[in-house]
Every structure is written in C-alpha cells, then in structure tokens.
Amino acid sequence: MYSYLLPEFIVERREDRCIACRVCERQCANDVHAYDPELERMVSRAEACVGCQRCAVLCPTGALLIRPHPAEYRPNSSWTREKLQDLKKQAETGGVILTGSGNDKPYRIYWDHLVLNASQVTNPSIDPLREPMELKTFLGRKPDTLEIDLDNGGVKIESALHPNVPVATPIVFSAMSYGAISYQAFQSLARAAKEAGTLFNTGEGGLPKEMRAAYGGNAIVQCASGRFGVDPEYLNCAAVIEIKIGQGAKPGIGGHLPGEKVSENISVTRMIPRGTDALSPAPQHDIYSIEDLSMLIYALKEATNYEKPVSVKIAAVHNVAAIASGMVRAGADIIAIDGLRGGTGAAPKIIRDNVGIPIELALAAVDKRLREEGIRNKCSILAAGGIRCSADVVKAIALGADAVYIGTAALVAMGCTLCQKCYTGKCNWGICTQDPYLAKRLNPEIAGRRLVNLLHGWSHEIKEMLGGMGINAIESLRGNREHLRGVGLAEWELDVLGVKGAGE
C-alpha cells in the first residue's frame, strides 16, 4: 500500500441491509472487507478497493455501494488527480506504472462520429427476420482471377487457391493468452468460438494439449516474440496462424508474465520452466525487417505445409498503411490491426495511453492504401481495438475490415468490469488470474454461453443494420463508404476516413 495516496474508491455499506453474511469478504481478493467479531459487523478498507464491483454484485441484500472516492485534490486541469497519484506511486517505488485493459483517455472515438445509412424509397430495406441475411466471411488471401476449365461439360477450377477459413459472423475473439487470462476464461472463449462458428485467438500462451483436438479448428494460434507454446503440432492443429508483431495497447513493447503465474500447466503449455517469468521480447528476434517477416511467414507456411492462412497482427501506428502494404507483400494472408484502444493484461500506462493511433483511422488508411496498390484482395483485414458494439462492427466493415477482433467486449461479456487491475493477478471475476480460488469464479459453461449470446445478439443487430441498408450479404458492405457519413469531424479526418460529411 502506498503511503500518500487518496483511496480511489469509497465503500458505502447500508448497515440496515447488511446481514454480515461475509460474501463480500470472501469475494474480495484485495481484502477490502472483513468481519469484526467484536463489533459484530462488517468493516471495510476502502484504500484497497479497485472498484471491480464484485462484492456489490454478489451482495445478496444489495447493501454495498462502491463508487469513486469523492475526496479530491485541489482541482487543476493540468495536474489531474491521476497524474498526481501516479507521481506519488513512482516517487515511492521508482517503478514503471502498470495498468491493464485499454486506453481510457478521451481520444476521439470515431465510431461515434460515423453514422450509418438506411434505404428509403429508392431501394427497399430488407427484413432480416424473414429474409436471408448472410454474414459468412472468408478469411485469407484470394486470387485476382480464377482459371477455369470448361471442358468435360463441367466447370473445374484450375487455380490453386490459398487457404481460407470461413467464419459464420465477422466477429472473432481477440488474442488473450492462457496465462494472461485464466484457463477457464480461455476455455470459455474456445467453447464460444466453436459453438458460434467463429475463431478465438490463443494469444502467445500456447494451446493446452488437451484442447487441441476439440478447439484447434476454431483457433488462431499465435506465434509471437516469445514463441511460447509453439511447436509443430500447435501450428498444425490450428485454423489460422498469427504472427504477433504488436498490440494496440502497447505498441513496440513486449510482455512479462510474472513467474508466479507460471503454474505447472502454464509451464507445459508455454513450454517454459515453471515459476520463471515468461518474457515476450519486444521484437521477434528473427524479424528485424520486412524481409525477415516474410521469412517467418514462409517458415510458418512451410511448417504447416501451406495449409493454413498466416495472419500478421500489428499495432496501429503512424505509418500503418505502409507497413500493412509491406506485410501483404511479405506474404501475410490476413492482416490484423490493433488500434489505440485495444486492451491488454498488463502494460506500462505511459505506453498504453500515449502510443499508437485509433483503429478507425488506421483501418481506413490501410484499406485505402491496399486498394491503391491493387492488393486489397490479397489479404483479409481484421480490425481490433475498441470494438464495443455491433454498430462499431458494421462501421469497421464499411471502412474496409473483413472482420473484427473483440477482446474487451468479450471480457465484459464474461464479467469484466474494466477495473484495469488485470496485472495484479487478483481478478475478482476469475478472468485475469491464475489463482485457482479466483479462477474458478468463471464457469466456462456460463461464460461460454454469455459469449455465444453476445455473438448472437450482435450478429442479429448487424443483420438489422444491413437490412436497413438494403444489403443482404456482408460482403456488399465491406469497404462501402457510401453507407457511412461523418458527423462533427474535421476535414482531414474525413479525408483519412474516406467518408463524406453527413449531408454531403
């Protein structure tokens, strides 16, 4: 505990409702609540509270109210409370301030400045409840043209096709590794992806052996800088292989999974010694340049007999369009771009909050560049980082994405409240922890169902929106800026997005 900090949250307990059942005490990994046998009532240590709301949600009598602590320093627009608190923490420890989840700073969210179109009079909207509405999407490289043999009375495709992977809905679970998240959370994602006919991403934590047969077909397996858990079987059991170069929450830096989280199962799954820090280096040490990326892409294709699409994931950064073009030329079948608001289990706050660019701009720029260079169909684009609802999905697709990655949204579906304390390993919701006592709070059956529900709900909403535009197949929306208009955006922003202003 830090000495000079104001508590972040205040714990208010309605004594007339509290029955001292101690559920709050048991549910709090931060030891905020305790039963005082002398007073015969519950007492709280607010300074330890992270505001995860677990106690408030589980309190059977609704006796708890957790809210931001009202105590304030003297208001100062420059030296905000957050800046002061961080300063004090560093003064005390000399450390790098860690945080979890995505960037929470008020950068403009372009999704909220884009509006969608609907058919009126000149063409009909479609009712997705009655009429077919197709969301199926293929991820992978497409040839420019097909060579077709019309002999023998039938049509035979002569072209060798690149591997493609279909998803039933253009929403894919973003990379969250076993180790960063609990086995239960990891399994929930896998289950949900399988049930919903989409994909989940192993992140850089390997795919536990026992899950490979059942869930490999819905897995995007990552090959990242630490090469954790990468063996030929892992690569070959998957649907897609992803080279992770960067992550939106922390472009340009690696990751440290602290040794205490490296349990026996994680050790074997990641193929590292037990109890040892799992250090993901910032770069992949066999990729210091674009032609090295190409070398790894083809190494992975070689390792899987050219049967799997290879995705390359980067953080959205300044010259993202150029990089994306290079990636496609280097042989990437899918390029995944993770924007400024992408989440993470742990990142230096200074990185998370200051590095990278918003996904909306990055996506539009990449799509434009690839089209200009005539190579857009050589890859699929997965957009990630801050997709919060189905409208964001639709807008992303209209800006050129083939599909989106959702990470934070999936976590929230499982129970996450964005308390941003993932890095402490004490996730009270059992998501971002390896403590078995906490991890079992996440029941994969329940969480898996919630995720499937989320996908169903969003997919349905997407169909409604498509129907409104008079579109009955998602591919007709892809890159279709005609269905977007900007509101409240500057000229340059509209230019980057390639979108007209509303009314134009």
Add this chain to the structure above:
Amino acid sequence: MSRFTYLIIGNSAGAVGCIEALREVDGTGTIALISDETRHVYSRALIPYYLEGKIERAGMDYRPPDFYTRHGVTPFLGKEAVGVDFDRKEVELAGGERIGYGKLLLATGGRPFLPPLPGLDRQNVFTFLSLDDVLAIEKALPGVKNAVVLGGGVIGLMAAEVLSKKGLDVCVLELAGRVLAPVVDETASALVEDLFRKNGVKIYTETTIKEIRGAESVEEVRLTDGRTIPAGLLIIAVGVVPRVELVKGTGIRVNRGIVVDQRMQTSVPDVYACGDCAEVYDFAAGHHKLLPLWPNAYAGGRIAGFNMAGRPRKYEWGTGMNATHFFDFYIINAGVNVTGDNADGYEIVSKLAEDRRSYRKFALKAGRIQGFVLAGEVARAGIFLHLMRKAVDVRAFQQELTKSNFGFSDLPDQLRWALLKDDVVLGVV
C-alpha cells in the same frame, strides 16, 4: 391355520427394517408379524426421552399408525410365540394357534439382564428397556426423592440423567472402574463422570449392590463396599441378553445369540434372525458378535428382508456404534474401543481440547480407522464411520482427523471425489 409368505417374530427396529425391505422388492407376498406386546411398533430407544417429557406417548411410535396397513402386514399383537416347527414351517403361539410361514425372521430382541440380587422383588425396582418399564417408573416417580441406577453404561447413565432432571437425588453404581467402560476410553469416561458430578449425580465405581432393602418398596441399597445408599427407586441397567429361548434347543445354532451368516440367515433354511437376539457380522471387528444397537437392528432386518425376498445381499453395515448424549454433552463412537492399555497395539491419534470440552480419538491399524470416539464435538461423525466402512487408508491425512471441522476437504483429491461419487446408490439393489 394361516400361512404367510413372510413371518416376523418381533416388533421393533429389526422387524420394521425387514418389512420395509421386503416391500421394496416384493409387493405381493404376504407378511405377518408376531409380538408379545400389544402396542403399535414403538422405539425402545426413546424411553428416556419419554420419561424426561420431551416427547408424548404418541411420539414413541416408530412408524406412523398406518404402518401395518400401508405395508400389508398382518400383525399378531399380544401373542407370544412359543415354538417353531422348522420342518412344517409353522410357528406356535401361546394358546396353541399356529401360523405358517414361507420365510421366518426371528427379531425377538433382548431382555434386560437381572443380576441375582437379594431384594429384587421390592417395588420400585425397574429395568429400563420397555415402554412398560417407563410407564411404571413414571407412575412411581411422584413419591420418590432419590434413586439409584445400577449400571454405568449408556442406558444407566441416560436413566440417571433423566431422573436427575426430574429432581431426584441420583446415584450411579458401576462395578467397573469407570462408567461407559465398554464403550469409550478412560479420558472420555472421565469427561462424562465429571459432567454427571457437576450436575449433582453421584457416581460410585468399582462397586455394586449387595442387597436391596426396603419394606415393600425399595428404600436403600447396600453396596459391596459396605456403604448404604438411600434409594426410593432402583433402576437396573446392567445389560441386555438376547431373547433366544424360543429357539434354544431346536436345531438352530445359538451361541450367545442366534448365529447368522452375512445374509442374516440362521443355520436353518428360510429362517433369518436380526437385532439384539442375533450374533451378526461386525465389519470393524471382522467377526460375528452381539451388536445390540438400534441402527444395527434395523439394518440387519433390512438385509434379512432382502434376502428373504430372494435378493441376496450381505450385511456389512454394522459395528458397535453409539450416539449418546448426557445433559449437553454428546458422544459418538464406533468400532473398537481402545482403552488405556491399548493391548492390541493400535496407532492412536487423539486430541483433548479441555477448553472446548472436546475429545477426539481414532484407533488405526495399518492406516485404517478401526474405532473412534468423538466427545463434545460430534458434527459430521458419519464421515469417520464411512472411512471405516470403506477401509480407507487415512495415513495421508491422519493428523487432520482431530480437527473439529474435519470434512471431505481434508481428504486427498482423488479419494474425496471417489467417496462422494461412488456411493450415491442407485435405487434398489
């Protein structure tokens, strides 16, 4: 002469266990029951509670009033069986009436042992086993100020507690060096003796009655140690002997009790026995012996019932077991009772927590619990009986056994889930 598929002599736990088992298997066979008491089936184990006033007379009934009719049983109450013709498969009642059977269960129970004491014929000298006993005691109580209980066993001490609560000055006499000697060890005995003393009951050990004195009614008893103690009431509770005279001298094998195999079958075909009159298999001891205890009687009757109905099952359930309480103090014990000398060399795990008046003791052999005593804190005692019955090797966690909140969580993972999983049995067998 009527003939029944199943005939039961006796009307207590064993009989009920048998009837209920028979009806789980055989819905049509006829059942009859013979009892020399005229009462609806009642629980002899409840007589202290009745005397204390904790339950009403109706509360003594072991099963609801419609028990016989619901189970299709023809009761012959107030009729004493006086003989059995195994060849003709008939039971003769006093008065000559004969009842035929297909299968016969002897559940005749036990009778109190009465030592040959001078003055036994005085009034207000009672045993403490039947409802008749307790009704008589109840009647006698108003005129009595003090009582002597001969026998410091479970029954004697329960009687003493009740009488003490009724305001009598009570004195317990025990021939052995301590009360409850056959049931628990010295430490537990001492806790109990202390408890009784604190509640104003005198306990004299290593002595017994030499003579019962009084004009018509008992007035005092003279002890072997020469003392004389006033006794307006004398309860004799020095044990129970099997009621086997019905078959003594017939072809049926009788030792101290009727000898049965693990299917509860006697040496005579189609004749079964259970309860206090039988010598049954003790899984803890590994041999047959008298286990005159309520749960054993019921379970024995039940196994007999299955076998009688043609569904072979073994009796592996029973061992010595007691759940007793005196004042606010509970004791549960089962299996062998290892006393201070530990002649058989058991490994002992025990803990006495005087502040909590709690004593736990486990006797192990080759890592298996052979017997245990929980005194004071008895919650979840059945888990230990379960571990005993399953012959679980407890060495891996034996130090945990003495925890007052011992539970399945203290077991190794695999064992825990095996125990919790495999047993949840499966309808009828």
Add this chain to the structure above:
Amino acid sequence: MLVKRCFASERRLPAKESEACGLFGVMDITGKRFGGEMAISAMKNIKVRGNGLGGGFAVYGLYPEYRDYYALHIMFQNKMAKEQVESYLVENFNIVYDEEIPTNPDVNLFCPPLVWRYFVAPKKKGEEQALSDDDFVVSRVMYINTSIEDACVFSSGKDMGVFKGVGFPEEIAAYFRLAELYAGYLWTAHSRFPTNTPGWWGGAHPFSILDWTVVHNGEISSYGTNRRFLEMHNYYCTLFTDTEVMAYAVDLLMRRQGLPIEVVSRIFAPPLWDLIEHMEEREKKLYSTLRMVYAPLLINGPFTVIVAHQNEMFGLTDRIRLRPITAGAKGDLVFLSSEEAAIRCVCPDLDLAWTPRGGEPVVVRQGSRDHLLSLPESV
C-alpha cells in the same frame, strides 16, 4: 531548405518509404574489370529478400573512355521532360556524348521510362567558379530532381554508373543488358522490398550522388533526426528514403568533410556508452567526442549498408547488428552480401568468409587488404 521551398508545412511531407532488401557487392582490389554475372547471380540467389518492386546495380570502372566526364544517367517519363532537361544541361554543361542507354525490349518490365546517358563537363559561370566541380554537379542534379517534372538523374559520377528500375534485380540486369555490355572492377547490387511504396523507377536503388552509391537494407528509426540535420547542410531529400539519407550523410562526412570511413562508421554506429566506459582514455575521448558532435548522424535502427565510390567499397551494419552482413574473400576478389549463400553461389571456394561485428566496417580498397582489418572482431 527543402521544407520551406516545396512544402507548406512539414505536415505535408510525403511519408518516408520504408523498405528492406538484399545486398551484394564485389570488388577486385587490383582494379581488374569483370562482368556482371556474379552480381546478377548473387542477387538471383537472394531473390526472396526483395519483392520485385525494385532492383539495381552500380558499376565502377564502367566508362574508362569517358573517365574524366561526369556520366549522367537520367530517366524521363516523357519527351517533354527530356527536352526540358536537355536544354538545362546545355546551359550548364558541355555534353561530350550522349545516347540512349541500350535496353532489351524483350524483357517485360512495368512502365519503363526513357533512359538516357550524358557524359558532361561543368560549365561554371560567375560566382560558380568558386565552386568545386563536384559541388556544381550536385547542385545541378538537385535542381533537376526537385524542379523538373517527370525526370530523374539517378547516376552522376565519373567512370561509374547506376542501372536500376522496377523489377527483380535479374530482370533489371537483363533489361539493361548488363551481363553482355559492361564490365567494372566493383559491382554493388540491390534487391528492394519496399513496405509502403509501390515501386517506381527513380526510387529503386542503388542511390547515388556523384560517384557515391549506397545500397542499404533496413529501416532507420532516426530518419527524421538525420534528415533534418542534413537539410541544415543543404541536402535536399527528395526521395524520402533511408538510403538517400545514408548517401547524403556519407557525402557530407566523407566527401565534404574528408573523414575516413573508419571514423564515419563510428559516427553512424558508435560504440555503446557501456563499452566506451571500458576503453582506454584516448579512445574514450575520441568516441565520446564523436558521439557528442555527430549525435544527429547516429543511424539508429537496423541497417546494413554497402557504400561504394571510386576504388573503395565498405560494408557496415548498425551497432547491435540488427541486419546481416557477410564478407568473403577469394584471391583479389572481396565480397559483401546479406547472405553468405549469395557469395558462395558465385564463388563456392572462398578463402575466407566472415561476419564483422555490428558497427565494424569492412573496408575494401584498391591495392590494399584493409578488409582484413575487420577480421579480428569477426566470427
């Protein structure tokens, strides 16, 4: 400065190109001239290091008959540009000879421009008399490249020339008929893997200024710092590539300031402070001072560069060797390449093959065996 001249704001500057590449260089230290087969085959061997969006060769000892004249290789997108350029040339130079550079029309390349070469001598007037010939030529080349639309001077040295274009290097070589027509004592070659620009002819490498040519691999993270420093010294970066910056930096330090490559390499790839700490006092002072004075020319990020000019070639990687280089020697031939295999495939029985330490230059000089100086720090 360029920024002022051509763009309203730095915001409007085009994005820098980022790229990566395969490199090869070979030199005969006796100055004996040889054909392009080795360079071409080596580039073909490391084809996967490029992506067909650019390839090129620089050849030294190319025009012995015109060795005293600046040989300008110029590409034109159209006739109008050519007319414009030629009238400018006539104004500023004496053109002793010019011709279209011969090409093989059977080689199918994408949108080849018209490529012409001019052998010229400066025609200095007035104040310009004070300028050196080299500086005069540089300024005229800069003018054409920044001010005349659709034209690009891509080679301007003496007795050397650059051939480059959009395609894989072996295609460029075939297009310009390098194997048939030319010989030189030093060949460098480049296979380009741009990440962001579609290939364009002028953007292919080698990059040259006068007789300095640079082939380069890697993306320089310090580009912005380096460029702004060079602009301060009146270099106009028009191509927005790392290579251009490297070339100007070499020109500034070596040609204009006269520093030897051994020092220049320590400016580009200085030792880490950690290691300077452990040096002897004199060295410590030298390296500390170099780092202090030339901090803006620290080339940060991954690079391998092969720089050539008359009678000299050197290879250098960044100080933590994020990009590969391998040197090889066989008799009088010295090779530098991104991959050993590229050398071996043209010279299987090397006497020596070695990899210098990061920041340690391999200097190949006519008439010397200076390249062996890098051996002790190599593996």
Add this chain to the structure above:
Amino acid sequence: MVLGRVILMGRVLVKPEVCIGCHLCEIWCAVAHSRSKNIIKAFTSEQPKPLPRVIVEERLPLTFALSCRHCAEPDCVFACISGALYKDRETGRVVHDRARCVGCYSCVMACPYGCVLINERERQVLKCDLCTGLDFPYCVSHCPNGALVYEEAADKHGGF
C-alpha cells in the same frame, strides 16, 4: 400398499471446479427455511436465526458445498431411533420430521457425507429438504456460478 421401487427424485450436487466458496448457498438455504423468506428480515429480526442445511467445505482454493444427497438407501434413516427421518416414497426425498426428532444424533453418526447437520440451540438436526414447498432449491437458484445443480434423476451424474 406401497410400491416396491425406490425412486430417486433428485438431489443437489456440486461442481467443485466452479464452486467459488461464497457461501451464498448457505445464506439462501437459511432464507428458504426462515419464516419470512425475506433475506434481510430472516437475518436481522428473526429469532432464532435461520440456519442453513448445506455446508460449504473449504480448503482453499478448494471449496464445495455439500448437502443431503437423498440416498437411495439412507443410512441416516436406518439409524434414526424415532422415525423422524424417512424416505418419502413418492418423492424420493429423505425427509426429516422435526416434530419427531429427539436430537439423539444417531443420524449424524450414520450419514456418510456428514450432511445431517446439528442445530445446537434446538438440539435437533437439520438437513436438506430440497426446499419443499418452494419452486426450486434456493441454493441452486441462487448459486451465482452454476456450481450447484439440481439433478433430477440418479443416472445423470454431473457433480459431487
């Protein structure tokens, strides 16, 4: 005449891998067996305080709730000296009739699962009645993590 067969109607089983040790099953069990069925009243104003019939065993990180499994052949019933415990043949439940219980704890001695609990104040025992009279066992419907399941038939066997 009663039927021959014993029916196992149901019981509450636990999935220990998702039991989070919150003890809400105990809380709601107590509520289900309170007079008011109102959690706040039950704990703040009812006397005696309602008691749960399920217990949560803990040896962290392991936690699991246990309650009567309504055995087909219930040892507690065999041991009961008063007939207070019986197997209801229609529902399959092992029923405890408080009116007849004398508090001898023979059932405590006999229950292999330790699921007959002691009410010290009343000197009686307590056990799960599957929330007779309510819609559904409270412990199951209020378990926040699906760790308790009401298993209707004996052959499914998803938990412990």
Add this chain to the structure above:
Amino acid sequence: MNNLNVRFGLRDMFLDGVRPAAALIKYVNINGQSAEIDALDLKHKELNDLLRAVALQGISKVTVKNVFGQRYIGTRLYLPDPEKRLEIRISGNPGNDLGAFLNGHRIIVFGNAQDGVGNTMDDGEIIVHGRAGDIAAMSMRGGKIFIRDNVGYRAAIHMKEYPGKVPVLVIGGTAQDFFGEYMAGGIVILLGLTLKENEPHKAHYIGTGMHGGVIYLRGRVEEYQLGKEVGVRPLDDRDRAVVERYVGEFCAHFGLSAGKILQGEFRKLLPVSKRPYGKIYAY
C-alpha cells in the same frame, strides 16, 4: 517525378514459378532407403517439397548437395507419422531458418549455416560442420544443435525448457554480442576453440535478461561483458558431468578429442533470478 510512380500488384518472391513436385523428379535420385537431391537451382519450396515427398515415401536418409541458401530445410517435416525420423545431410550453404520448427529429425551440414539455425526447434539434431550466423537456436525448446565453429549475434536467444524437454546448444568457437540473451532454459556450451590462447571471448551483453537455463563457457570473459542478470559460478560435479557428456558428443560429431577441451577452464553462467524484471513496476 510523381508520374514515374507506378501501381504495381504483388509478386510472390517465394512462390512465383515454383514447379510442382512431380516436375522436380530429375533432381532426386532414390536408392533404397536413401535419396540424393541436387539442390542447384531449386527454390526454397521446391527443395522442401522434395524433402517432404521423400520422407513420406519412407526414405530415412537424404543427401542434399549444391545447397545455396535454400531456407527452411527440415521445417516441412511434421509428418503424419510422428515417429518417422529423417536424416538430412547437406553439402553447401543452407539458407536461413535451417531446421526452424524442426520436429525430431537430424540435419548435418557440411559447410556454413546462416541465420536462424534451429529457430523455435522442437526436437531433433542439427550438426554444422562450419559456423552459423545470427540467432542460432533462437527460442529452441528441445533437441540438440552442435556448431563446430563460431556463431553470430544473439545465439541461444530466448532458449527455453520445460518438464521433459531441455535443449542443448554446443558451439565450438566463439560468439558475438547478446549471446544467451533472454535465456529461459536449456544448456549452452561455448568452447572458444577458435580463439587464440588466452584470447578472451569478444561478445558483450552475454546473458542479458537471462532468467533460466545455464551457459558453460570455456575461456576468458570479463565481468563487464556479462549482462547484469548473470551470475558466475564454478562448475560442480553435476555440471562437469553435463559438460563432459555434451562435449563428448560434440567431439564425436567433429572427430575431435574431448580430453584437451575438457581441460580448459570452464565457468558456469547462471541467471541470478527467475524473475529479472519483477521489481521494475509500480503496481
């Protein structure tokens, strides 16, 4: 000048012009259980297509000659039968990522290897009769690599181990900077046989960020050449046994005698912590 810009599609430098395996038969010569491939002019994929084809045919020994830079040799040998083992003998100069993701085969190189030897190798053996380039044994987590001569930068970077798998890298010569960087496991032996008597190893930043595994280093090295996460210890008996075993194997591969090598002075480099960066954060 902008008009010189051209739009240009995508040319696949790896796959364009790759011939189907059936068309490559002339490059292979099968003789019973063994085969010979002439790799001259074969593209990366073509060579690997052939290697896979011969492995699937049941061949257990392949000699590949005239190798000039073909990459990924051995990578495509994750075979349906996981027990199947191939021995590949290479003469020439194999390209980058030799044996990347190698899955239990044996590769012997008669010549120098380039960068990325045994990259993320899972199992098997690579023996190089020559030197190797940068990042040898990067992220290797099983199997053994023996390099007769020197290695370049970042050898053994992020090598790791886990229960049941401990990779081994033995280098006969010396190494360049960042040797053993980020090591999380495995055994690395650096023999320094190419150094002159008393010449120290030149690598700096040895074992930076090391948090597992062990380096046995024969020869001199100054304290400042080591990363700050590294501790130096003398060898104990168990260490000696390990060193003897693998130096023995090394010598057997290259026809050297172990005795003299083992007489040299060895020291053991160990990580000082399994959690080198545990304390740099403010929680």
